[in-house]
Amino acid sequence: MAMQYNNQAFGIAGKNNLTATLGACCNTYGDIYSYQNNIANAKAFYLKALDIWKRKITRLSKQQF
Numbered sequence: 890m891a892m893q894y895n896n897q898a899f900g901i902a903g904k905n906n907l908t909a910t911l912g913a914c915c916n917t918y919g920d921i922y923s924y925q926n927n928i929a930n931a932k933a934f935y936l937k938a939l940d941i942w943k944r945k946i947t948r949l950s951k952q953q954f
Contacts, residue, residue: 891921912941 895917902910915938922931 891917895921908941908945912938912945915941 895914898910899914899918901907902914915934919931919934919938922928922934
């Protein structure tokens, strides 16, 4: 059930370019795979989430307020 909801959220976030939500979804995928003891997939999604958030922070830090 969690995977289904996360798949829906990931699809909506991708269509609407919601980068923070994409990062959160990747983190949730990591949690799901970790719970399933699939450490390789969990690690891959955690690292993907980290990369998304780093890029978002970099982009935000370059904006002028």
